[in-house]
Amino acid sequence: MQIRGQYKIVNFAKLKQSVYCNYNLIILPQIEYMKFPVKLSVICFIAIGVTGRLQSQQQLKSKIVLVIHGGAGIIEKERMTPQKEAAYTAALTDALKAGYNILSKGGRSLDAVEAAVRVLEDCPLFNAGKGAVFTHEGKNELDASIMNGKTLSAGAVAGVTIVKNPVSAARAVMEKSNHVMLSGAGADKFAASAGLEIVDPSYFFTEERWQLLQQVKKEDSLSKSGGHSYNDTRPANIYPDSKFGTVGAVALDAEGNLAAATSTGGMTNKMFGRIGDSPVIGAGTYASNATCAISCTGWGEFYIRLVMAKSVSDMMEYGKWDLKNAADEMIMKRLPALGGDGGMIAVDRNGNFTMPFNTAGMYRGFIKADGKPVIGMYKDIKE
Amino acid sequence: MQIRGQYKIVNFAKLKQSVYCNYNLIILPQIEYMKFPVKLSVICFIAIGVTGRLQSQQQLKSKIVLVIHGGAGIIEKERMTPQKEAAYTAALTDALKAGYNILSKGGRSLDAVEAAVRVLEDCPLFNAGKGAVFTHEGKNELDASIMNGKTLSAGAVAGVTIVKNPVSAARAVMEKSNHVMLSGAGADKFAASAGLEIVDPSYFFTEERWQLLQQVKKEDSLSKSGGHSYNDTRPANIYPDSKFGTVGAVALDAEGNLAAATSTGGMTNKMFGRIGDSPVIGAGTYASNATCAISCTGWGEFYIRLVMAKSVSDMMEYGKWDLKNAADEMIMKRLPALGGDGGMIAVDRNGNFTMPFNTAGMYRGFIKADGKPVIGMYKDIKE
Numbered sequence: 001m002q003i004r005g006q007y008k009i010v011n012f013a014k015l016k017q018s019v020y021c022n023y024n025l026i027i028l029p030q031i032e033y034m035k036f037p038v039k040l041s042v043i044c045f046i047a048i049g050v051t052g053r054l055q056s057q058q059q060l061k062s063k064i065v066l067v068i069h070g071g072a073g074i075i076e077k078e079r080m081t082p083q084k085e086a087a088y089t090a091a092l093t094d095a096l097k098a099g100y101n102i103l104s105k106g107g108r109s110l111d112a113v114e115a116a117v118r119v120l121e122d123c124p125l126f127n128a129g130k131g132a133v134f135t136h137e138g139k140n141e142l143d144a145s146i147m148n149g150k151t152l153s154a155g156a157v158a159g160v161t162i163v164k165n166p167v168s169a170a171r172a173v174m175e176k177s178n179h180v181m182l183s184g185a186g187a188d189k190f191a192a193s194a195g196l197e198i199v200d201p202s203y204f205f206t207e208e209r210w211q212l213l214q215q216v217k218k219e220d221s222l223s224k225s226g227g228h229s230y231n232d233t234r235p236a237n238i239y240p241d242s243k244f245g246t247v248g249a250v251a252l253d254a255e256g257n258l259a260a261a262t263s264t265g266g267m268t269n270k271m272f273g274r275i276g277d278s279p280v281i282g283a284g285t286y287a288s289n290a291t292c293a294i295s296c297t298g299w300g301e302f303y304i305r306l307v308m309a310k311s312v313s314d315m316m317e318y319g320k321w322d323l324k325n326a327a328d329e330m331i332m333k334r335l336p337a338l339g340g341d342g343g344m345i346a347v348d349r350n351g352n353f354t355m356p357f358n359t360a361g362m363y364r365g366f367i368k369a370d371g372k373p374v375i376g377m378y379k380d381i382k383e
Numbered sequence: 384m385q386i387r388g389q390y391k392i393v394n395f396a397k398l399k400q401s402v403y404c405n406y407n408l409i410i411l412p413q414i415e416y417m418k419f420p421v422k423l424s425v426i427c428f429i430a431i432g433v434t435g436r437l438q439s440q441q442q443l444k445s446k447i448v449l450v451i452h453g454g455a456g457i458i459e460k461e462r463m464t465p466q467k468e469a470a471y472t473a474a475l476t477d478a479l480k481a482g483y484n485i486l487s488k489g490g491r492s493l494d495a496v497e498a499a500v501r502v503l504e505d506c507p508l509f510n511a512g513k514g515a516v517f518t519h520e521g522k523n524e525l526d527a528s529i530m531n532g533k534t535l536s537a538g539a540v541a542g543v544t545i546v547k548n549p550v551s552a553a554r555a556v557m558e559k560s561n562h563v564m565l566s567g568a569g570a571d572k573f574a575a576s577a578g579l580e581i582v583d584p585s586y587f588f589t590e591e592r593w594q595l596l597q598q599v600k601k602e603d604s605l606s607k608s609g610g611h612s613y614n615d616t617r618p619a620n621i622y623p624d625s626k627f628g629t630v631g632a633v634a635l636d637a638e639g640n641l642a643a644a645t646s647t648g649g650m651t652n653k654m655f656g657r658i659g660d661s662p663v664i665g666a667g668t669y670a671s672n673a674t675c676a677i678s679c680t681g682w683g684e685f686y687i688r689l690v691m692a693k694s695v696s697d698m699m700e701y702g703k704w705d706l707k708n709a710a711d712e713m714i715m716k717r718l719p720a721l722g723g724d725g726g727m728i729a730v731d732r733n734g735n736f737t738m739p740f741n742t743a744g745m746y747r748g749f750i751k752a753d754g755k756p757v758i759g760m761y762k763d764i765k766e
Binding site: 158159177180181185273280304307310311338 | 657663702
């Protein structure tokens with residue numbers, strides 16, 4: 001990962017250098033021959049231009065924002081212990097700060113969303129990276145994707161098993177290959193060759209997720225299907241994390257560029273190479289500077305069928321919807337109309353953002369230019 | 384696969400039965416008590432209603448259309464032999480007829496697109512099913528997807544190796560599982576359990592594709608990257624099929640329902656679990672009765688980044704573009720603007736269709752209610 005914390009400074013230096021060079025080499029000699037009123041006008045003109053550009057950068061800087069989620073589902077205050085709530089709050093705050101440290105120094109939204117998602121991947125509380133749920137075979141198969149709104153570049157991995165941070169593998173696919181989506185052993189092989197941190201599959205083991213697999217397997221073996229059902233219709237409220245465990249981040253940086261990233265461990269007891277929406281560009285993740293950046297969490301199959309993230313972007317681009325109304329239309333109306341549920345985080349190019357969900361709760365948070373992290377889990381925080 | 388060739392007959396019988404039942408049980412006794420002018424009006428009203436419904440069905444039937452493609456690329460008359468041209472024409476005609484046999488009897492667009500794609504998969508001329516190109520390891524890994532515009536249901540498989548007709552595996556995922564996308568060994572296992580025809584991997588072997596792999600490997604081994612490059616930038620015109628080999632079909636049926644399907648053998652010498660746009664809903668395939676049905680063929684990575692198929696649909700839904708202008712905007716402007724190339728077939732809910740491509744040619748064809756297949760390869764047929 002390349003953190004570009006010095007980006008703002010480099011930019012300002014370049015800007016100054018450029019103005020001085022132009023002034024010395026081109027403008028200065030010509031001004032010498034001008035009459036005083038003209039000379040004054042030209043100097044004022046240059047000064048206004050430079051000030052305007054600096055002001056514009058300042059305005060953009062004041063709009064920087066990072067929004068994150070840690071999955072949607074049956075997250076209710078009554079089920080939560082104070083200790084668990086504190087742990088989630090701390091982890092989400094860490095993720096926000098990791099991204100903010102980049103954005104506040106003029107860094108790129110792409111770096112910020114990757115940094116935030118890496119923190120959530122490294123935390124065993126969330127179903128992504130360390131803490132991922134187990135497949136039927138007792139393995140951890142991870143999916144992730146990332147998209148750069150400035151260039152419409154994108155990268156995704158599906159079913160990686162030895163990459164510590166799948167979101168960084170997705171970024172490597174975007175930046176170090178001509179491909180967008182790599183899967184399975186090929187994706188693992190690529191990640192290793194790209195120099196990413198490789199871990200033994202046992203790194204992803206957590207006792208809690210292992211017990212969840214045993215519990216789900218036991219109940220499946222008692223069910224009619226004998227466990228190997230392709231039609232797993234167990235209610236989402238029994239195993240919320242198994243269906244909705246996903247993390248993600250979206251950001252707007254001081255340069256006005258948008259980016260989005262999503263990462264997941266998939267579904268507990270999942271079989272048969274199932275790919276959800278998280279690694280599918282347009283479904284679980286999308287970013288375009290023309291509209292917005294989006295990361296989704298929910299019942300992946302419905303998000304793929306609705307091409308969820310791109311739909312919101314297109315409603316803005318072609319239908320002139322605003323971000324909040326477009327996201328609400330998809331999450332609160334069209335998603336449940338098909339029978340799906342979940343949530344979404346989205347930010348537009350003006351720094352407006354929204355975090356709708358049609359479930360009981362969604363782990364989420366945001367941080368703006370003031371650097372104050374705001375965390376939410378239930379239906380209680382204002383955006 | 385369930386072919387519903389008798390659908391029209393069943394429907395008409397039901398319609399008649401329904402009218403007679405209503406007439407005998409409800410309307411007839413009440414008419415007895417009416418005065419003559421009122422009686423006449425009621426009878427006329429019923430007659431107009433029935434005629435109107437029959438006319439409306441007739442109008443829809445007259446709009447049935449099936450459009451197919453067999454890949455876009457460097458397809459130029461100068462490079463084609465009369466024998467090869469005749470073979471392609473015959474295969475495309477067979478595919479059109481297979482779908483038309485269903486549509487003309489009032490069958491479903493979903494059945495028609497599956498039937499047409501199966502014919503193209505079974506033909507070794509196209510890079511899908513039998514005739515698929517080889518991966519670096521000398522294997523055939525196949526991708527396919529299908530979508531029902533009426534229900535927004537969708538299914539996809541990525542990297543199957545033993546399924547004779549991947550498009551039918553995609554349909555089985557849609558109809559016999561709760562998932563949308565299955566990959567690798569899991570997808571193969573699912574297809575077998577769903578009762579699809581399973582073949583030995585050697586079934587997909589064709590001498591021509593094998594020689595192509597040897598040729599590409601040889602040239603790669605002479606190149607700087609030593610063959611295992613993630614950045615394969617060899618010009619598309621050297622191995623057009625290796626980059627653009629895909630087949631697909633879109634259709635509108637007499638019930639006014641749209642459907643789309645796509646199938647591919649991927650890229651020659653592809654490695655590292657690369658997934659292209661063909662199995663990605665929204666990118667290579669999309670269908671919604673609200674707008675259109677689309678199947679794409681081209682440089683998959685660009686189609687994923689543009690979320691190609693859904694973009695055209697959304698331009699129609701939210702921006703009120705017509706089908707042709709929306710498809711042209713994406714294929715002729717936005718795709719090359721990013722550096723990509725390829726084509727698309729698309730049909731809207733009124734039976735209008737379009738087949739744009741920004742390459743030298745695209746194997747394609749269409750058939751309408753009159754049952755006359757029209758085939759094209761170069762830039763020469765009128766839609």
